[in-house]
Amino acid sequence: MTAMTEPRPAGDMGAAARAGDSGGVSGATFRSATTIDEVLEALARGARIVAGGTDLVVGTRQGKWKLPAHLVSIDRVDELRGIRASREGGLWLGALTSHDELATNKAIHERWAALADGAAIVGSFATRYVGTLGGNLMNASPAAETGGPLVCFGAIAILRSREGERRIPVAELAAGPGRTTVRPDELLTAVELPAPPAGTASCYARLEYRRQMEIAVVGATAVVVVDGGRIADSCVAITALAPTIHRVTEAEAILNGSDGGREVAERAAQAAAAASRPIDDVRAPADYRRAMAAVITRRVITAAVERASGRGPQIPASDVLHGAV
Amino acid sequence: MDELAAELGMDAVELRRKNLLRDGDEGPTRQILDSIHAVETLDRAVELIGHGKPLPKGEAIGVACGWWPSFPMASGAFIKINGDGSPTIITGAQECGTGAVMTLPILAAEILGMNPAEFSIIYQDTETGPWDGGAGGSQTLFNNGRAVSAAANDIRDQILKYAEDALEANRADLELVDGKVQVKGSPSRFVTLASIASTANGDQQLIGRSAGSPPPGPTSDASGCVGRLGSESFAAPTFGTHAVRLRVDRETGVVRVLEVAAVQDSGAVVNRVGASGQVTGGVVMGIGQALSEGTQIAEDGRVRNPYLLDYKLQTIADVPEIKVGFIDMPAPDAGPKGSKGLGEPPCIPTPGAIANAIANATGARVRRLPATPHRVWSAVQGAKR
Numbered sequence: 001m002t003a004m005t006e007p008r009p010a011g012d013m014g015a016a017a018r019a020g021d022s023g024g025v026s027g028a029t030f031r032s033a034t035t036i037d038e039v040l041e042a043l044a045r046g047a048r049i050v051a052g053g054t055d056l057v058v059g060t061r062q063g064k065w066k067l068p069a070h071l072v073s074i075d076r077v078d079e080l081r082g083i084r085a086s087r088e089g090g091l092w093l094g095a096l097t098s099h100d101e102l103a104t105n106k107a108i109h110e111r112w113a114a115l116a117d118g119a120a121i122v123g124s125f126a127t128r129y130v131g132t133l134g135g136n137l138m139n140a141s142p143a144a145e146t147g148g149p150l151v152c153f154g155a156i157a158i159l160r161s162r163e164g165e166r167r168i169p170v171a172e173l174a175a176g177p178g179r180t181t182v183r184p185d186e187l188l189t190a191v192e193l194p195a196p197p198a199g200t201a202s203c204y205a206r207l208e209y210r211r212q213m214e215i216a217v218v219g220a221t222a223v224v225v226v227d228g229g230r231i232a233d234s235c236v237a238i239t240a241l242a243p244t245i246h247r248v249t250e251a252e253a254i255l256n257g258s259d260g261g262r263e264v265a266e267r268a269a270q271a272a273a274a275a276s277r278p279i280d281d282v283r284a285p286a287d288y289r290r291a292m293a294a295v296i297t298r299r300v301i302t303a304a305v306e307r308a309s310g311r312g313p314q315i316p317a318s319d320v321l322h323g324a325v
Numbered sequence: 326m327d328e329l330a331a332e333l334g335m336d337a338v339e340l341r342r343k344n345l346l347r348d349g350d351e352g353p354t355r356q357i358l359d360s361i362h363a364v365e366t367l368d369r370a371v372e373l374i375g376h377g378k379p380l381p382k383g384e385a386i387g388v389a390c391g392w393w394p395s396f397p398m399a400s401g402a403f404i405k406i407n408g409d410g411s412p413t414i415i416t417g418a419q420e421c422g423t424g425a426v427m428t429l430p431i432l433a434a435e436i437l438g439m440n441p442a443e444f445s446i447i448y449q450d451t452e453t454g455p456w457d458g459g460a461g462g463s464q465t466l467f468n469n470g471r472a473v474s475a476a477a478n479d480i481r482d483q484i485l486k487y488a489e490d491a492l493e494a495n496r497a498d499l500e501l502v503d504g505k506v507q508v509k510g511s512p513s514r515f516v517t518l519a520s521i522a523s524t525a526n527g528d529q530q531l532i533g534r535s536a537g538s539p540p541p542g543p544t545s546d547a548s549g550c551v552g553r554l555g556s557e558s559f560a561a562p563t564f565g566t567h568a569v570r571l572r573v574d575r576e577t578g579v580v581r582v583l584e585v586a587a588v589q590d591s592g593a594v595v596n597r598v599g600a601s602g603q604v605t606g607g608v609v610m611g612i613g614q615a616l617s618e619g620t621q622i623a624e625d626g627r628v629r630n631p632y633l634l635d636y637k638l639q640t641i642a643d644v645p646e647i648k649v650g651f652i653d654m655p656a657p658d659a660g661p662k663g664s665k666g667l668g669e670p671p672c673i674p675t676p677g678a679i680a681n682a683i684a685n686a687t688g689a690r691v692r693r694l695p696a697t698p699h700r701v702w703s704a705v706q707g708a709k710r
Contacts, residue, residue, distance in 0.1 A: 062632055124640075207577055209617055209698060211642035213634060217698075282621055282629045288699045295576045 032073045036080070036189060040162050042072035043185045051075055051096060054123065054131040055139045080134070080189055083107070089195035095134030095188045099123075102133060102146070103316055112153055112193055113307060113315045114202035114221050114300075118145035120316035124212045134188045140174040140244070147174070147245035148221030149204050152235035155193050159186040167192075174244040197233070199226045201308035203300040205317060206239065207292045209283075216240045217284045220272060220297040224260060226308040231260045236268060236301070241276035241293050248275040251297065260305035269298035327387075327681045328690075337681070338371050338388055345390065346564075354545040356558040362590040362652040363390065363564035373586035373648045374568035383575075384583065387682025388568045391673035393463065394559035395659065395666035397539035400468035401455030402476040404433055406484070406531040410504050410519030412437065412444050414476075417457030418469040419449040422606075423668050424599030425465035429473045431596055432661050436477035437484075438501030455534070463666030466595065467561070470661035471537040480533025487524055491516040540658040561659040563666055564590040567608065567674035573686040578702030580683060582612050585675065586648045592656035592665035604649045604671040611675020613639045619695045 031047065033039045039049070048068035050056050052075070060067040074080060080096040083105055091107060102108060102119035109116050122128050122136065122145045136146050137157065147170070155170040159182055168181070170191060175181050182188065202223040206216035219239030225232045236251040251268040258264040278289035306312030330337035345363045352358055367390060371377075376386055403415040414433060420426035430444035447453055457469055485496040488506035492499065492514055500509050507515035518531075525531045545558035570584040585608050594600050617637035621629040630636040655663020676694055684690045689704035 207579070207698070209579070210637055210640055212640040213637075215634065282635050284699055288702060291702070292577060 027069065028067075029070045030073065031071070032076055034076050034078075036077060036160060036187065039072055039074055039077060039187050040160060040185070042070070043187060044162055046070055046184070047072040048184075049074055049138075049187065051132045051135045052098070052130040054127050055135055055141075074134075074187070086192055091193040093133055093191045093193065095132060095190055097133045099128035099131050099133070099136070099146075103128065109315045111196055111200070112149065112202065114149035114152065114204040114223060114304075115146060115193075116316040117202075117204040117318070118147075118149050118219075118221075120318045121145055121206065121208070121214070123214075133191060137170065137173055137191070138180060138182065138188055140176070140178050140180045142174075142177050142243055142245060143216040143219065143240040144245065145204070145206065145216060145219065145239070148219055148237040148239045149202065149223075150191060150193075151237045151245055151247060152202065152221045152223040153193050153196065155191050157188055158190045158192060159183075160189050161186045171247070176243045196223075197225050199232070199308065200224070201226065201304045201312075203303035203307060203313070203317060204239075205296055205300045205303070207296055211319070215283070218278075218289050218292040218296050220293065220300045222297070222300040222304040224255065224301070224304045224308055226260070226305065229259060231255045231258055231305070236272055236297065238272050238276055238293060238297065241272075241278050241289060243277070248272045248297075250275060255301065260301065260308075262302070265298045265301040265305070266294075268301055269294040272297040326389075327684065338367065338376060341367055341388070341390055341566075346392075352543075352545070352558065352562075354547050354557050356543040356545045358562065359657050360654065361562060361564060361656075362654055363392070363566075365652045366390070366564050366566040366588040366590050366650075369588040369650045369652070370566040370568040370586045373588070373650060374570055374584060376568060380570070383686065384570060384572050385682045385686035386568060386570050387678045387680065387685055388566065389674040389677030389681060390564070390566045391670065391677070392559065392562055392564045393666065393670040393673055394556060395467050395561035395563065396462040396464040397542060397560050398458050398464065398468055399536055399539065400457045400472045401534070401536045402429075402469060402472040403455060404437075404473070404476045404480050404533040406480065406518050406522045406525075408519065408522050408526060410517055410522055412439060413447060414444055414473060415447045415454055416469055416473065417448075417451060417454035418465050419457070419460035421460040423460070423465065423603050424596065425460075425469070425668070428466055428596040428599050429470060432470050432474045433477040436474060436481055436501075439504060443504070455536070460668075463563075463668035463670060465668065466664065467660035467666050468539065470595065470664070471539070472535055474661050475535030475537035476533040478533070479535050480531060483525070483529070483531055483533065484518065484521055487521045488516055491521065491524075540660075543658070561592065561656050561665045563592070563670045565670050565674050567611070567678040569675070569678040569682045571679065571682045571686065573683060573701060573705075575687060575705050576702075578698035578700070578705065580616055580679070580696065580698070580701060582616075582643075582645045582679065584646045584648070585612070585678075586650070587671060587675070588650035588652065589667065589670060590652040590654070590665075591667040591670065592654065592659050593663040594651050594653045595662055595664050597651075600651065600667055601649045603667050605647050607669075607671025608647050608675050609639055609644055611672040612643070612645075612679065613637070614672065614694060615676035615679035616695050617697065619697075 047070040081094045084092045086092045099119040099122040150170040159166040204221045206219035208214040221237040223235040234252045234255040236248045250271040254268040273294040276293045278286040280286045303312050327337040330340040350358050430441035434441040505515045505517045542560045543558045547557035568586045571582045623629045689708035691704045
């Protein structure tokens, strides 16, 4: 780190960050809020949110974006914390819920296993203790590990602004890589998981190159509702395979009504690969990603079907299923 | 080597055993290889990994051998005895994580009859320390260890001179034990180093210094083709064999290393703990080179993976069981106590062993490192056709 000798204009933050300088913005403000109302007020005045800081700060240091001039920290807003049973038998997840909390929660293990699978492999041990569910979603990464499971479970994002509350499906939260449909004056306060139907089982897995400090090269989620040995309903979503995490209804149509066996899983997986629009980047070329979309999707479908009958990989599946052999 | 063995219908380990350099063999430039133990590294490594025993489905073993020179060169050290009798090593050498500098007190302590833990070390300071070539070329302990040993002998001479006067005894009858000089057979007749230091403080000071003499390099003849070897002969050459057991996910190309046996002939081992740590670290770096590291350059010349999230070192969660072995035999014309360089050698054979194991597991050969999942997968796809 070089010592900063003179104030830099705000516009130079990116360059300063690239130079390894923590930087500083003349006239910048940082406010640590303790209530939702304080956060909303700061947002109305143009502030941006920081929670765990595992994306915002790291990205700034890497020169991906400028550190916003006005920040409101929400990590002390207790109203945003906690995992609670909701009225309709679902679960209310405060936006500040850490990945570690998601990965170790008993109710999530029992009824929303794919979410535990995803949360358990975000970043490193440190990332999972500090990083939050709200941050993971609002960062709108196409590779976010919790995105696919939440989309498939029909999770609802609860947004608050000074004008009131707005509820939208998590599936409609991301607009593209790093972009959301959320207005600048809105705060994601919580995510609600509706109660899954009886017979629901699920799995999320990713292709990864190492066991910690990893990002999904390709990810897939499968949720199946099994009734009498048949898949009554299903949801398949793909991760890191398109600008946003999204469902593959063609794959679901193949699964629905079937026994969920190897041949069906393979066909559904091929449908997922066909629906993918992967990019070439530093982590993998597109053709490999597309081929892996089929492999990983088939594996999560099979794992979800096995879990439905009380077998299948441990929850969370880390070390057992995803990329790892 | 594995492919040659396959062509010959021979076991790849057997082909290596048959062709490895042995004691008294002649190198490519007529260097005579003296007291080398390459074959022993092979035998120990394959034994440690359980080569030849049945493996679970999907697992395979790969073996590779490597060699590397030591680099004799100038290097200097001071040793002083402080007023309280405590010793300080002042060296120009750098500690870059190999443990080489931290090993220096072991050498000096043996000569001065002290405990290595008593030494303080002033290092990587070019203003106070004597000249050193820097941390590179697997030669810090090789050369600076020699200088420290020579400086220890220098100060030992000075200590004994003062002790002869103080004890009215001949130096042949004196020994250095536990921070004092005593008369052999009469330990009650002694003088402490603190006492000698206080006398010396008003006189010549107790400061040992030396560079020692680098060992002679091997004779060689470079009139033939030396190729791009860099040096025409290998001074105090080191040898190693690594054997790797791994599993390949054929559908994704993801490789998981399960166990590595790494056996080095690095001459006499001066610091067992440090040497084992160096080999363990070298193997982990070797796994990274083999599977996940590598700078990627974009068309515009920019580095595509400048951060450790994308330049993928192995994490501690990826590290397999690593069994380390040494053929602990002193080498001629080598470093202190007959030791040879151990900085770079431990990461040389690992990638080759991994590449061979991948080929044994899949029947497909990856010809470029790192053997990323994409490359392994592509090779497996190619072999299917």
